[in-house]
Amino acid sequence: MKIKATLLDQIRKHGEATYPEECCGLLLGKSGPDGNRVLALYPVENRHAEQRERRYTIAPSDYLAAERAARRQGLDVVGFYHSHPDHPARPSATDLAEATFPGYTYVIVAVHQGRAGELTAWHLSPDRTRFEPETIEIEPESASVDQT
């Protein structure tokens, strides 16, 4: 995926703000043959009913609202992000079991003792058996939506 450093910082800050609970949100941008380009974030509340230190849920109604917000900006929902408080930034068994469609980018930020650390990106393999790592390409802050 391609993303600006300021957006990655916003993900880290969201993870620190909700620590020790997991944060979550949607990645808005453009999807192309060479991967996803993230141009905006849509932070949402972690709607998991309990154990939010270990689990997150994005409510379908929040997804729908994010999709509509994206469309107003000429963008699409291209993925999701969440934090792993005091756990590595790698997809867990739960992440795999709950995975949706291949093609979305899943960003994970590790937050150790309240401080954001490693940040990684993944996508579900086409056969749904595993998450594959995605490279994170930092875009210049001046990059505009039209420069695809």
Added chain:
Amino acid sequence: MRTTTATVTIRIPTPLRGFTNNQETVEVSGATVGEALQQLVEQFPRLKPHLFNDEGRLRSFVNIYVGDEDIRYLQREATPLKPGAELSIVPSVAGGGL
């Protein structure tokens, strides 16, 4: 008796547009949500395994909305459709550190 079939629009999530010739929306006709989805996967068979499991039921993380309403709180796949209705395919996104 003649059944009325409404022409409705189905919004396709970004990662699935590769299976719909990059169409963001697909128009189908169907009197119910189930009929509309059936038409969708008949038109685009490669969509089917992403929406339905091997038993032909909607995958657990796939939610279908008619406008702002989740069909789980209506009549599920038997939910009747009015002409011009907009259906959205909405994934339940979840996971966690452990």
